[in-house]
Amino acid sequence: MKILDRVNNNQLTPVLKERFEKVEPATIGHHLHYGFMDPRVQSQLVNVKIVGTAFTVRTSVNDSTMVHKAVSLAEPGDVLIIDRTGDQKHACVGEMVAYAAKARKLAGIIIDGPNTDIQAIREIGIPVFSTGLSPITTKLLGQSGEINTPVQCGGVTVHPGDLIVADDNGVLVLGQDLDYQAVLEKAEASENNEPRTKRLLDDGHTLSSLSKADSLIEQYFNTVK
Structure with a gap:
């Protein structure tokens, strides 16, 4: 197991965050051709928008111990990014993880795998993106996992602190090496x-x-x- 410190995104000022909230990932997609997660990672709610920083966690096939720890460490505005190491059968997020994320004011949860308890998650209202639904859940085994290390989600490498912009159309990961101001100017010009x-x-x-x-x-x- 490995737990590293949370990584801040110093480029994401409150002003830039507000501007990103007004543009769509699809508009940015007119100008940027990488960083977009595979369309199989879809929103399980409708009419949602996420703008926040990545708080990453990697889990093994059926062990959700580190997911519980990650949702307890993440801070308001973070987006929990969960690397399922290829598993598409076991749901590591359900009602209690979603409720905990909502209580800690996270911006959302994005999973490279399925979730469960969809009715409860819709009632809770926190944006959850996943590859689908499953009634088979992970267990608390305490065997493996990592927090705040680079992960793979939806075919994209996500580093802790990366900017996540997502809506009903999909998920975009913007690394801290990008010029956010330049990205915004092009997207805003298109929308205007x-x-x-x-x-x-x-x-x-x-x-x-x-x-x-x-x-x-x-x-x-x-x-x-």
């Missing part, structure tokens, strides 16, 4: 342009002309002549 694009579409313009798809197609055919 959307109302104008919609007005032009209403006025009869075609999407392919507005998005420059027409010019790219024309360029292609001119090249292959």
